[in-house]
Amino acid sequence: MQRTTYNTETELSSVNSILGAIGQAPVTTLEFENPEIALVHNLLMEADLDVQNEGWVFNREEHYPLLPDTDGYIQVPPNVLRMDVSEGQVWRDTDVVMRNGRLYDKLNHTDIFTRKMEFDIVWRFPYEDLPSVFKRYITYRASVRAATQLMANSELMQMLAGQEAYSRAACMEYECNQGDHSFFGAPPGTHSGYRSYQPYITMDRRA
Numbered sequence: 001m002q003r004t005t006y007n008t009e010t011e012l013s014s015v016n017s018i019l020g021a022i023g024q025a026p027v028t029t030l031e032f033e034n035p036e037i038a039l040v041h042n043l044l045m046e047a048d049l050d051v052q053n054e055g056w057v058f059n060r061e062e063h064y065p066l067l068p069d070t071d072g073y074i075q076v077p078p079n080v081l082r083m084d085v086s087e088g089q090v091w092r093d094t095d096v097v098m099r100n101g102r103l104y105d106k107l108n109h110t111d112i113f114t115r116k117m118e119f120d121i122v123w124r125f126p127y128e129d130l131p132s133v134f135k136r137y138i139t140y141r142a143s144v145r146a147a148t149q150l151m152a153n154s155e156l157m158q159m160l161a162g163q164e165a166y167s168r169a170a171c172m173e174y175e176c177n178q179g180d181h182s183f184f185g186a187p188p189g190t191h192s193g194y195r196s197y198q199p200y201i202t203m204d205r206r207a
Helices: 011-021 035-053 132-150 154-179 199-203
Strands: 060-066 080-085 096-099 102-105 117-123
Touching (some): 011 132, 035 080, 035 132, 132 154
Antiparallel strands (some): 060 117, 080 117, 096 102
């Protein structure tokens, strides 16, 4: 029995969606020798980078540990978009930035570290690994850019911008549902002791 795959969007399918949005024929492969295909793909990757750089629940990780190597350097993983010391606004004994592919402490003027440090990191993941709702948002965002650069149709740009706004709202819904945010300030990995109202309780006669 063939396995059903629900998240089938790829760079190719998204490029074809963008081409369709601006009235162009789809392609079967990403042939970057074609200037138009190369431009549309670049717009898709630019939108992908911009969206992931915002930092969402799927690519944001807190208290991620990094250890110094044998030389005392903390190498920055290649797919890191942004990072900062966890709770650096409270514990102000370091002020790190990325330099030459590793961390540099501006406060102590050194790139040598003697202990494990924890960071809040925003990662960049491959396009195929993103949640489907974000792929749609990225595709619509890139479509608006493609229409701006390749077309001179204000009505089309306005329509695509509306789709972009709707898809971003879907991303915000995903963020709220998956983020498990709490205004009580309970940190991750703990129990707040408070359970919010659940709608099903109205139908439960035992409650």
